[in-house]
Amino acid sequence: MRSWCSPKVLRPGTFSRALFQRHNGVRALLTLAALAAQVCLAQTFPSRPLHLIVPFPPGGSTDILARALAQKLAENLGQPVVIDNRGGAGGTIGAAEASKAAPDGHTIMMGHLGTLAVAPAIYKKLPYDPVKSFAPVALMALVPSVLVVNPRVLDVKSAGELVAYARAHPGQLTYGSGGLGSSAHLTTEYFKLATGTDILHVPYKGIGPMLADLVGGQISMGLNGAPAVMPYVVQGRLRALAVSSAKRLPALPELPTLAESGVPGFEANGWYGIVAPAGTPGTAIERLNAEVRRIVATPELKARLDQEGAIAAAGTPEEFGAFIASEIDRWGAVLKKAGIQPQ
Numbered sequence: 001m002r003s004w005c006s007p008k009v010l011r012p013g014t015f016s017r018a019l020f021q022r023h024n025g026v027r028a029l030l031t032l033a034a035l036a037a038q039v040c041l042a043q044t045f046p047s048r049p050l051h052l053i054v055p056f057p058p059g060g061s062t063d064i065l066a067r068a069l070a071q072k073l074a075e076n077l078g079q080p081v082v083i084d085n086r087g088g089a090g091g092t093i094g095a096a097e098a099s100k101a102a103p104d105g106h107t108i109m110m111g112h113l114g115t116l117a118v119a120p121a122i123y124k125k126l127p128y129d130p131v132k133s134f135a136p137v138a139l140m141a142l143v144p145s146v147l148v149v150n151p152r153v154l155d156v157k158s159a160g161e162l163v164a165y166a167r168a169h170p171g172q173l174t175y176g177s178g179g180l181g182s183s184a185h186l187t188t189e190y191f192k193l194a195t196g197t198d199i200l201h202v203p204y205k206g207i208g209p210m211l212a213d214l215v216g217g218q219i220s221m222g223l224n225g226a227p228a229v230m231p232y233v234v235q236g237r238l239r240a241l242a243v244s245s246a247k248r249l250p251a252l253p254e255l256p257t258l259a260e261s262g263v264p265g266f267e268a269n270g271w272y273g274i275v276a277p278a279g280t281p282g283t284a285i286e287r288l289n290a291e292v293r294r295i296v297a298t299p300e301l302k303a304r305l306d307q308e309g310a311i312a313a314a315g316t317p318e319e320f321g322a323f324i325a326s327e328i329d330r331w332g333a334v335l336k337k338a339g340i341q342p343q
Contacts, residue, residue, distance in 0.1 A: 045105055045284050047073055049080040053101075053109040055094025056178055059089040059208025059223030061143055061310075063328045065272050066110040068304055069140060072295040087206045090179030092123060099133035105275040105284025106112050108137065111275045114182040117327035121335045122181035124342040130328065135280045136320040138292040139273040142311040144245035147258065147320040148238040149221045150214055159242040159261035162221065163195045170198035174219040176210035179203045180343065183270035184210075186245055188223040189338045194263050214238065225270050226252070226309025243309075244268045251309050269312070271327075273320055289317055 044138060050073070054066045063085065070081040086094035095115040099250065101107035116130045128134075147159055154173070156162045166173050177184035180203055192199055202219050204210040207228045214222050215237050222229065230251075232238040242258045243249055247269040258266040274292055295301055296314040305312050315323075 003205040007288075008166045014017055015238045022150045023222060035077050046077050046079045047107060049082055050074075050077070050105075051082050051084050051101075051107045053086055053094050053107065054096045055086055055098070055109065055115055056093035057206035057208045058085055059211065059228065060178055060206055061308075062091075062112055063208075064227045064308065065141055065143075065310065067232065068301065068308075069110075069274075069292070069295060072298070072301065073291055074292050074296065088179075089188075089205075090119065090181035090185070090203070092124065092126060093182070094120050095119070096127040097154075097279055098275070099128040100298075101208060101277045103135075103279035103286065103298040104279050108274050108276050108288065109134075110140075110272055112183060112272045113186065113327065113331070114178070116273075116275070116324050118181040118186050120328060120332050120333070121332040122314040122340070122342060130324065131321075133278050135278050135285055136277055136324060137274040137315065138289045138296075139271065139313050139315055139320045140292060140296055140325060141272050141305055143180075143183070143225045143227065143270040143272060144243050144249060144309065144311070145184065145223045145242045145270060146220070146226045146233070146237045146243055146252075146255070147191075147223050147270065148229050148233065149241065150217050150219075150237075150304065151239045153217050154220050157239070159256075159258055159263065163197060163262065165197070166197035166199055171200060173221060174200045175198075175221050175223065176204055176214055176219045178210060178284060179223075181203060182207075184222060184224045186334070187270070189264070189270045189340065190226055190334055191223055191244075191258070191263070192260075192269050193334070193338055194266050215330050230309055242295050247253070249309050249311075253303055270309075271323075285311075285317055290343070 023293050052066055052070050056062045067083060070083055074081040087164035088099055091114050119126055156165055175188050207224060213219050215232055232239045240255055242256050242261045244258055249255060293314040296312045301314050
């Protein structure tokens with residue numbers, strides 16, 4: 001017996017023409033055919049390797065977390081998950097490419113705060129709509145930032161000392177980010193507002209290139225995702241001063257929060273989650289969501305995230321969609337207050 005998922009059986013065009021000639025209930029039968037197609041998709045997805053677009057170069061927090069997820073996702077889905085790094089313009093180039101991909105579930109993107117919540121307030125002509133161009137799959141992790149300095153360039157030992165130095169030398173310190181609208185850009189502008197400091201922004205095409213210059217002494221400081229900066233802190237090449245989360249990180253219990261360091265009420269977290277092109281079938285979204293949530297809940301990945309200074313977080317696609325919308329409102333207001341105009 002042929003499977004209902006066989007191409008020779010499920011051919012909606014031929015099927016519907018024949019039915020149209022014989023019956024008046026075409027709509028009902030076409031609906032039945034569509035439902036059958038959805039069942040088949042659920043049974044066969046994924047049918048080939050997945051592409052996970054990372055809209056930044058290798059080496060940054062987005063890339064590190066994407067690779068940790070991809071390994072387990074490939075094991076669970078039984079298909080390879082190919083990392084596709086497409087950096088540039090604060091992640092918007094890669095996001096635009098992801099939004100144009102075939103909506104069949106085989107192309108997904110590691111979205112983050114910058115590409116999905118901040119970009120609308122940064123770019124006048126954004127080549128995608130963070131809400132309309134994507135189907136939320138699942139939030140993966142919250143990633144607090146770590147305030148770091150190059151000790152050879154700036155010999156300060158606390159966030160308070162850094163703020164005092166910045167106030168005494170307006171416009172002389174430089175901070176790096178992965179580009180306009182990146183998490184580091186947003187968080188540091190928020191830090192500048194909260195501390196009344198004037199620090200020059202130097203945007204890069206990703207955190208990896210920025211960290212190379214920070215370690216090399218070309219820029220003074222950074223407020224960047226913990227997964228990317230902590231290896232350099234451990235090596236002694238960067239000095240960590242504080243974290244941006246409301247509470248201290250389990251992986252860095254000795255490091256105070258910025259709120260504890262004289263910046264009352266300061267809290268800012270980057271975040272990362274999986275999205276797919278708009279129009280991706282619900283069955284594919286549900287399968288991907290279930291796998292991401294299962295992976296994030298494993299002790300192995302939780303330990304990996306904890307080691308990287310990230311906090312595991314996952315929920316339903318609907319919850320992630322509502323979260324993205326709330327973040328667009330929140331950070332849009334921060335950027336407006338900071339006087340940052342769309343470019």
